[in-house]
Amino acid sequence: MVTLEDVARHAGVSLATASRVLNGSSRNVGRTMRERVEKSAAVLGYRTNVAAQTLARGASNVIGLVVHDLVDPYFAALADGAMRAAEAHGHMVMVGTTHRDPEREIAYVSTLNAQRVRAVLISGSRVTDPDVTSRLRVELDRYRESGGRVACVGQDLLGVGTIAPANREGAAELARSLAALGHTRFAVLAGPPHLITAADRSAGFAEALAGLGLPEPQVIHGPFDRDGGYEAVQEVAGATCVFAVNDVMAVGALAALRSRGVRVPDDISVAGFDDIGPLRDLTPSLTTVRLPLAEMGAQAVELALSGEEGDEPRVVPVECEVVLRESVRPLA
Amino acid sequence: MVTLEDVARHAGVSLATASRVLNGSSRNVGRTMRERVEKSAAVLGYRTNVAAQTLARGASNVIGLVVHDLVDPYFAALADGAMRAAEAHGHMVMVGTTHRDPEREIAYVSTLNAQRVRAVLISGSRVTDPDVTSRLRVELDRYRESGGRVACVGQDLLGVGTIAPANREGAAELARSLAALGHTRFAVLAGPPHLITAADRSAGFAEALAGLGLPEPQVIHGPFDRDGGYEAVQEVAGATCVFAVNDVMAVGALAALRSRGVRVPDDISVAGFDDIGPLRDLTPSLTTVRLPLAEMGAQAVELALSGEEGDEPRVVPVECEVVLRESVRPLA
DNA sequence: CTCCATTCGGAAAGCGGTTTCCAGTATGCC
DNA sequence: GGCATACTGGAAACCGCTTTCCGAATGGAG
Structure with a gap:
């Protein structure tokens, strides 16, 4: 392993000078020395040891991202946005997937704290259980006390900067849009009661x-996933329009309806929430509420990184937009 | 920030003892001391500084994963599998997305090398350009020389352990299955020529x-993505069956055909490749070639972590399985 | 009761950088 | 020419943890 010391020796300069040349410092180094060091580094194939750098600087260039499930396109889009923003700051992203287990969410924060990551991004719905939430808060506070930055995408319950999608308002807007089409009898595939x-x-x-x-x-x-939608829709009775609280569930619902020979939208209308990209080519195309997921991920990075230590955490509202597509039809 | 030294002092033991208690060591510590240390750590809220640990140990507990695009469900599934396997080893995963730029692939390997990650996983198709490939190899070799482990998911061109899906054989098998249904005139939406x-x-x-x-x-x-499939299928002339070299392109093709009023499979049959999970509920359901993506991601982790320093890199073949679904119909 | 083999705690030397503080040189100004 | 004022390079003190090497203590065997 080539170390900075090797480079310094090879270039005939001190460790300090080599460090200043190779790893950005506020001080600059004379042209002669600088070139000598750069040449030596190239010749020897020097690569900074980030662990040592992190230790010495007391801050890493990694951002931790906690998601429920990367395979869920919702989180994939969020992660993608976050990674783009992180890269713009010269950071890398470390991802932890909880597979919807709140305990692992807490465990990940602890792990990321140990990693001394620059910031932690928590995404995904909070749960109603106040005990779980408060234990997560404790862990987050511990992290923040030691200088960590935190942002959350979801509900503003953690006392940290939050990107807060207007779930309530978006769903309300959708309801009004659907009602405007003449629907009066609705069913809601509501997911699990404990997911906020x-x-x-x-x-x-x-x-x-x-x-x-x-x-x-x-x-x-029922469950918050595709199969949850599939199962739940079977219990719908007498509604002309079904609202699944996320797109993935809506897809499950469409599949179940199709398998039972119920036509959408002719026999029943279906709407989702999120406007997941890879689902846009569904037939019938899905009426939904669009959330700018990638942008939210990027905003979370900015929110976490910005602001001073003691600042009051900011809450950034995110507007949704109703997107009417083929899966819903006007009622005569 | 609470350090190990704080804990040691609080517990009235030496640094060495505290370290042995809190961060797994081969040596064990007497019961009395051990309990004292654990208590102090809990009271003070001690959290290991992984950067320091990595530096001292010379090895980190993170695995680097390089993917083209997390939003592409192919890579999301791969990443999910890799993350599960990594977690079983007590590792975390750091993800870099190249957005299909080979240069960034090289840059990420360099960054991950600097991070002294335990292993690097490269996924996604290699390109035909030998210059790019050899530069990536140089970077990987540099990393391996300093003890890094590497595994690749894709073509065995990097001189490292490789999880190699049977793309050729899978496509051949698909062709034979489609031919067996009576199709004779085919079109292939082949993606970009430089992607192996x-x-x-x-x-x-x-x-x-x-x-x-x-x-x-x-x-x-054409391009290897949804829009690439959408465009390419417009040029199909006189085929009864279209093979898109991946599912995402097939989805684009289906969308294009639908928008032109061409019925699938009545007017034309369509097949894809990969068997992407979230696409299973498409209408018509897509005939494709299944690749066990999550498993491949997990295997890559195992492959990278297993084996001795000087071992000959292993190539693990992955079989595919043709899955016939509604998007293809037998020809009279 | 002595001796040897273990077991266990502690001191201290790194791991590979960053950064403060010093000193030497060059520059600007009167 | 003399002196204050940048610049620039280097020595050395950390950053927090691991691990080797020692020495002391404990226990069993003879």
């Missing part, structure tokens, strides 16, 4: 209906 | 047709 994102969307939808004087929707709980 | 994965699949398909005495397929080049 799911609950917010479901509640926002129901509230908007109530505001319009329409009957309460039929609410069906 | 694309070229292999295209070639394997054509070879199998030749072996059956069937006419050569119409070969249409």
